[in-house]
Every structure is written in C-alpha cells, then in structure tokens.
Amino acid sequence: MQVMALIYSDGARWDVLSGEEREVVYDRYRAFAREAQEAGVMVGGNELGPTRDATTVRVRGDETLVTDGPYAAVKEALGGYFLLECETIDEAVDWAARIPGAEHGAVEVRPVYVDPAGAAA
Amino acid sequence: MKYALLIYDDDSAWVDLPDDEKAALRADEMPHWVALFEELGKADPNVSGKELDGRRTAKVVRVRNGERIVTDGPFAETKEILGGVFFTDLPDLDEAIRLAALIPAAKGHGSIEIRPVLQ
Numbered sequence: 001m002q003v004m005a006l007i008y009s010d011g012a013r014w015d016v017l018s019g020e021e022r023e024v025v026y027d028r029y030r031a032f033a034r035e036a037q038e039a040g041v042m043v044g045g046n047e048l049g050p051t052r053d054a055t056t057v058r059v060r061g062d063e064t065l066v067t068d069g070p071y072a073a074v075k076e077a078l079g080g081y082f083l084l085e086c087e088t089i090d091e092a093v094d095w096a097a098r099i100p101g102a103e104h105g106a107v108e109v110r111p112v113y114v115d116p117a118g119a120a121a
Numbered sequence: 122m123k124y125a126l127l128i129y130d131d132d133s134a135w136v137d138l139p140d141d142e143k144a145a146l147r148a149d150e151m152p153h154w155v156a157l158f159e160e161l162g163k164a165d166p167n168v169s170g171k172e173l174d175g176r177r178t179a180k181v182v183r184v185r186n187g188e189r190i191v192t193d194g195p196f197a198e199t200k201e202i203l204g205g206v207f208f209t210d211l212p213d214l215d216e217a218i219r220l221a222a223l224i225p226a227a228k229g230h231g232s233i234e235i236r237p238v239l240q
Contacts, residue, residue: 004173006203008196046208048125049237055214057221057233064222071129071234072199078127078236083171089180096182097189108196109180110203113172115147116140 002043002112003084003092008076009105011050028100036084041095045082076105083112123238124217126207128224130231131200136175153225160223164216165209172205201231208238 017025036042051070058065070077082099086092089109096107135143161168179195179202195202204226211217214235221233 002171004171006196046125047239049239051236053237055218055235057218057227057235058231059222059227064218064227066218070236071127071201071232072197074197076196078203089178093180093182093191096180097184097191102182102184105183106196107182109182110195111174111178113174113205116144 001086001088001092001114003086003089004110004112005082005084005092005096005099006078006108006110007080007082007099007101007105008108009079009101010076011052011079012075013104014079015050025100032098032100033082035098036082036095041084041086041091043083043085045080047080048078051077079105122213122217123208123210123240124214125236125238126209126217126221126224127203127234127236128205128207128226128231129201129234130204130226132175132202132204133200136177150225157220157223157225161207161209161220164211164220168207168209170205170207173203175204176202204231 033042033045054070056067056069056071079101084092084095086095089111092109096102096109099107101107135146138146176195179193181192181194181196183190209220211220217235221227221235224233227233
C-alpha cells in the first residue's frame with residue numbers, strides 16, 4: 001500500500017531558526033530519506049512553502065473566491081510530506097515516528113485511496 | 122513554479138457509504154474530473170496527484186521525549202480534511218488559481234489551498 005505521511009509543524013518555530021540550525025534539521029530529513037530509500041520504502045516527498053504564501057480557492061455558485069493565506073488558520077500547518085510504500089499501516093506508523101517532525105509536531109499517516117473497481121480490474 | 126493543490130473537503134457524508142453507492146457518486150462526478158484532468162494535462166503534462174483514503178484510516182504519530190504516541194483519526198479536528206493533492210509545474214499563480222477552481226471539490230463546500238513547493 002502507498003501511504004502519505006503528512007508532516008504538520010509550527011511554521012513560527014522554523015522561522016526563527018538560523019541557516020545553520022535549518023541545515024541540521026535538513027540533515028536529519030536527508031538521513032531519514034536515505035534510510036527509507038535503502039529499505040525500499042521511499043516513493044517521494046516534497047517540502048511546501050510557508051502558509052503565508054498560500055492562496056485558497058473556493059467556488060460558490062458561479063463565483064470563484066480567492067483569498068490569501070491557508071485554508072484554515074492553525075498553529076501547526078502541513079509543511080511537507082513523504083510518500084511511502086509499506087506492507088501495513090503499522091509499518092507506515094513505524095516510519096512516520098522516525099520523521100524528525102514527529103518530535104515536535106505531528107505526522108498524519110494516510111493510505112492512498114485505491115478505487116475498488118480499479119483494483120479489481 | 123511548482124505548486125501543490127491541496128483539496129480540503131468534508132468527507133463525513135461519504136466515508137460510510139457502501140462501495141456501490143460510492144461508485145455511483147464517483148460516476149456522477151467523473152465527467153468533471155475528466156475535464157479537469159484534460160486541463161491539468163494541457164497545463165502540465167507531468168502533473169501528478171494522489172487521492173487519500175477517508176478519515177477512518179488516518180492515524181497521527183507524535184514522538185515526545187522518545188515516546189511514541191499514536192492516535193486514530195486525522196490531525197485536524199475540522200470537518201473538512203485533506204482528501205487529495207495535485208502536484209504541478211505552472212507558469213504562475215493565476216494559472217494555479219484557474220485550475221484549482223476547476224477541481225470539483227472547490228464547488229459546494231470544499232476549498233483548495235495552493236502552496237508553492239520548495240525546490
């Protein structure tokens with residue numbers, strides 16, 4: 001099964017880090033990615049820009065409503081994700097717990113939807 | 122510029138439906154999705170996307186002082202949750218907004234959050 005590990009963390013915490021401190025965090029993420037790669041679990045991943053650069057789009061009736069900022073004002077926002085190929089949800093949870101963001105933020109583990117009709121075909 | 126189009130919608134009316142009713146609803150919506158995929162493919166032939174399973178299968182993992190805390194359910198306590206995402210490379214934000222508005226979930230009660238993807 002493919003699983004998305006969504007990393008939620010406090011952007012304000014990241015903003016105050018120095019370049020050097022950020023590099024330490026990136027090193028830990030690279031180490032995680034390498035381990036997952038070597039285990040054959042890593043499919044991909046991305047880091048998202050900060051929520052202050054977010055734009056939210058809604059269509060209500062015939063009108064497209066565009067607002068600056070994220071969909072919901074939350075302290076801990078989605079900051080990135082890894083896409084993992086795991087045998088079970090428990091295995092995905094094990095990998096999620098090793099993502100550095102789990103230590104101060106939270107990692108949401110979500111299986112990728114497989115259409116039952118498509119899977120049977 | 123790379124963008125993530127994050128699709129937030131209320132899945133509560135959807136998750137508990139039997140598979141055949143879900144399939145019927147999907148079939149109803151399919152023409153809108155096909156139209157979207159066409160537009161997305163024209164804008165970025167390398168567009169990719171993932172649909173996520175509903176909130177019932179979500180788990181949240183935290184590690185505090187070396188201890189793992191795992192809870193059931195999605196991270197956010199909002200009615201709407203992240204249901205899927207497109208990753209796409211587009212000329213500018215205006216194009217991202219145009220495409221986001223074509224996502225069926227943008228209509229009704231859902232929202233699409235556009236976020237730059239860092240290189």
